[in-house]
Amino acid sequence: MYGIETPQRSEKSGGVYLMGEFDLSRLNELKSILGDAVAAREEAIVDLSEVTFMDLGCVRELAFYCRIHPDGITLIKPSWQVLASIKACGLGNWLRFADDEPRKQAFSNIA
Numbered sequence: 001m002y003g004i005e006t007p008q009r010s011e012k013s014g015g016v017y018l019m020g021e022f023d024l025s026r027l028n029e030l031k032s033i034l035g036d037a038v039a040a041r042e043e044a045i046v047d048l049s050e051v052t053f054m055d056l057g058c059v060r061e062l063a064f065y066c067r068i069h070p071d072g073i074t075l076i077k078p079s080w081q082v083l084a085s086i087k088a089c090g091l092g093n094w095l096r097f098a099d100d101e102p103r104k105q106a107f108s109n110i111a
Contacts, residue, residue, distance in 0.1 A: 004016065004017070004018055004019075004029065004030070004033055005017040005019075015044070015045045015046075015047065016033055016034070016037055016044055016045070016046045016047065017047045017050070018030075018046065018047065018048055018050065018051050019050040019051065020050070020051065020052055020053075021051075021052055021053040021054075022051060022053065022054045022055065022058040023053065023054075023055040023057070023058065024055060024057055026058065027057045027058055027061060030058055030061055030062075031061055034046075034061065034062075034065045034073065037072070037073065038065065038069045038072045038073065041072075043071065043072060043073075043074060044072060044073050044074070045074050045076055045098070046062070046073060046074065046075050046076065047076050047077055048075055048076070048077055048078040048079055048082045049076075049077035049078070049079055050079065051078075051079050051081060051082050052079065052081050053081055053085070054081065054082050054085045055085065056085075056088075056089050059082075059085050059086055059089045059091055060089065060091065062075065062095060063091045063094035063095055066094060066095050066096050067094055070096065073096075074096065074097070074098045075095060075096065075097045075098070076097060076098045078097060
């Protein structure tokens with residue numbers, strides 16, 4: 001089970017709320033949502049607190065958008081499952097969180 005919620009066009013903020021499992025079957029939808037968020041030219045806040053699984057392709061997509069659009073995408077509240085996937089993929093330094101403390105704690109043993 002999964003879900004993606006975005007604000008109504010009339011709302012000012014560009015929040016994206018991800019829930020559930022994100023694997024290859026959801027990759028194109030994730031790309032589309034992130035692309036739309038960046039195209040709106042407002043900072044998109046991506047809430048990862050309710051993600052229960054994220055595979056390499058989806059982690060890589062988040063990393064891509066964070067690197068290519070550093071002022072357009074901000075990740076917040078990563079679940080422990082997201083942090084575990086990021087760590088397993090070796091992309092910890094590619095992702096930027098609004099509060100970077102969770103990432104620092106998760107990757108403190110990585111030089």
